[in-house]
Amino acid sequence: xxxxxxxxxxxxxxxxxxxxxxxxxxxxxxxxxxxxxxxxxxxxxxxxxxxxxxxxxxxxxxxxxxxxxxxxxxxxxxxxxxxxxxxxxxxxxxxxxxxxxxxxxxxxxxxxxxxxxxxxxxxxxxxxxxxxxxxxxxxxxxxxxxxxxxxxxxxxxxxxxxxxx
Amino acid sequence: xxxxxxxxxxxxxxxxxxxxxxxxxxxxxxxxxxxxxxxxxxxxxxxxxxxxxxxxxxxxxxxxxxxxxxxxxxxxxxxxxxxxxxxxxxxxxxxxxxxxxxxxxxxxxxxxxxxxxxxxxxxxxxxxxxxxxxxxxxxxxxxxxxxxxxxxxxxxxxxxxxxxxxxxxxxxxxxxxxxxxxxxxxxxxxxxxxxxxxxxxxxxxxxxxxxxxxxxxxxxxxxxxxxxx
Numbered sequence: 408x409x410x411x412x413x414x415x416x417x418x419x420x421x422x423x424x425x426x427x428x429x430x431x432x433x434x435x436x437x438x439x440x441x442x443x444x445x446x447x448x449x450x451x452x453x454x455x456x457x458x459x460x461x462x463x464x465x466x467x468x469x470x471x472x473x474x475x476x477x478x479x480x481x482x483x484x485x486x487x488x489x490x491x492x493x494x495x496x497x498x499x500x501x502x503x504x505x506x507x508x509x510x511x512x513x514x515x516x517x518x519x520x521x522x523x524x525x526x527x528x529x530x531x532x533x534x535x536x537x538x539x540x541x542x543x544x545x546x547x548x549x550x551x552x553x554x555x556x557x558x559x560x561x562x563x564x565x566x567x568x569x570x571x572x
Numbered sequence: 573x574x575x576x577x578x579x580x581x582x583x584x585x586x587x588x589x590x591x592x593x594x595x596x597x598x599x600x601x602x603x604x605x606x607x608x609x610x611x612x613x614x615x616x617x618x619x620x621x622x623x624x625x626x627x628x629x630x631x632x633x634x635x636x637x638x639x640x641x642x643x644x645x646x647x648x649x650x651x652x653x654x655x656x657x658x659x660x661x662x663x664x665x666x667x668x669x670x671x672x673x674x675x676x677x678x679x680x681x682x683x684x685x686x687x688x689x690x691x692x693x694x695x696x697x698x699x700x701x702x703x704x705x706x707x708x709x710x711x712x713x714x715x716x717x718x719x720x721x722x723x724x725x726x727x728x729x730x731x732x733x734x735x736x737x738x739x740x741x742x743x744x745x746x747x748x749x750x751x752x753x754x755x756x757x758x759x760x761x762x763x764x765x766x767x768x769x770x771x772x773x774x775x776x777x778x779x780x781x782x783x784x785x786x787x788x789x790x791x792x793x794x795x796x797x798x799x800x801x
Contacts, residue, residue, distance in 0.1 A: 449585070456593045464600040465780035470654055477654040481783020501589065505582050512578040545657075 440567030441511035444521070444560055448504035451556040455497030458549050462491040475545025484538055496553060499528050503560060510567065522568055525561045532557040607765050625675055625758030626751035630701045633663065633671035639773060639794045642673040644759045646767040647689065647708040648682035648716050651782070655768050656709040658784055662791065669795055674705060676755040677767050684721040687743075689752050691725035694742035695734060696751075703732045 458480070470476040479485065485492050506521035532554045539546050643659070645652045663670055676693070678685035688708050695704035707728045708715070715724040722743075729739040742748055762771070770777040770787075773794045781790060 452585075452589055456589060457596070460593060460596045460600060463597060464604060465778065470650060474654055474657065477651065477658055477783050481786060483785060497589075501586070504585060508578045508581055512574070514578070 437567035437569075437571040438511050438513075440563045440570065441507045441521075444507035444525075444563040444567065445504050445511060447556050447560045447563065448500045448507055451500035451553055451560070452497055452504060454549055454553050454556070455493045455500055458493035459491050459497055462486075462493060470548045472548050473546040473551065475539070475543065476547040476549070478543055478545035479539055479547035479550055482543055484535070484543070499524065500556075503528070507564070515571065518568055518571060521564055525557070525564045528557050529561045610765055623754070623758040623761040626754040630674045630696060630705070631671055632674075632702055634668045635671065636668070637671035638669050639666065639791055640671045640673060641791075642675060642771040642774075644675045644677040644755075644762075644764045644767055644769040646677055646679050646682060646685045647692065647705075647712065648685040649679065649767045650712070652768040653709050653712040655782060656706075658787065661784070662787055666791060666795070670791070674701075675759060676752045677759045677764060677769070678752065678756075679767060682716075684716055686752070687721055688715070688725065690743045690748050691722075691729070691739075693748040693751050694739050694745075695729060695732060697742045697747070698734050698738065700732045700734060704728060707732070 462480070462485070487495055503521065503524055506517045506524060509517045510521055535550060536554055539550060641659070641662075647653075659672065663672060676689040678689040692701055692704045692708060695701055708725075711724070711728070715721045718724050725743070726736060726740065729736055759769070762769075762776070768782065770782065772790050775790075775794070777787065777790050781787065
């Protein structure tokens with residue numbers, strides 16, 4: 408990465424220096440959204456790591472709120488080839504974390520990749536929710552947590568992008 | 573310095589994620605190995621012949637069924653509860669080919685598991701074991717958190733139509749206690765060390781097959797007389 412980071416806060420502040428205070432600039436800065444996106448990615452990453460370890464040790468995580476962990480995590484949709492879907496998700500969350508962190512530090516060129524990634528993750532999440540609702544007729548806590556994280560991630564990245572443009 | 577900070581953060585998160593995942597995996601492997609060793613020791617300690625368990629056992633399904641599925645369960649164990657609807661579906665799908673046997677294996681780590689096992693056995697003495705079994709699993713998110721789980725069991729007994737006074741007496745009876753002890757001894761003699769553990773035609777189903785496709789594969793293999801993996 409040879410791109411020089413841009414200090415978004417200072418740029419925003421200078422653009423609106425006549426009209427806005429520093430506090431207002433900070434709220435409007437996309438940086439806070441990218442920081443939030445990075446934090447959401449970490450939650451998703453932790454969830455995915457836990458599920459991957461459970462899968463690799465041959466155990467099935469027990470549900471706390473819902474009742475379908477055995478059905479969902481043991482279904483054929485929980486693996487892609489021989490790779491646990493949770494591991495693929497973990498890779499996605501880690502990549503999202505990297506891109507969100509770089510975006511938060513002013514590397515503006517990565518924003519488009521972050522947008523594309525979260526859009527893809529959002530689409531996969533919708534598909535997985537549809538599978539749980541209409542094919543498996545069962546939901547699992549960890550999958551719903553992951554879905555919530557992806558929705559939050561998508562929202563924050565879009566908000567950051569809108570403010571950044 | 574600021575230019576390198578994001579890369580340092582990313583590197584640190586990568587190391588924590590990989591290290592944390594590896595540590596969690598290692599800890600789980602150790603726990604599984606310790607459980608297996610304990611199960612092997614328990615099996616060795618138990619008599620060389622398998623214990624028969626409570627007699628007669630709780631059986632649902634045809635006596636002529638080609639496949640017998642024996643479950644060692646704990647009503648307060650969440651994976652057991654998650655497995656319950658899966659087994660119900662399999663019972664429906666395999667119909668007369670399947671006979672299900674339930675064995676009590678209440679774990680000491682669960683506060684109300686033993687009392688729940690007693691409640692189901694007391695219901696069994698009035699011929700309503702399976703109704704209580706289904707109610708306990710269906711309401712497993714309610715009674716474990718209730719201040720007085722026994723009151724909930726008595727409510728379930730009433731809803732099933734049991735003689736409540738007899739139910740209360742039976743819950744504390746030696747007969748009920750002996751059945752639970754017998755099932756636990758059978759479990760120990762088979763190497764059961766956790767719940768749920770299933771045996772299909774006396775072959776233990778691996779923990780990673782306790783899901784619809786894994787159970788169906790084991791069921792089909794047992795029904796067709798093939799050795800399951």
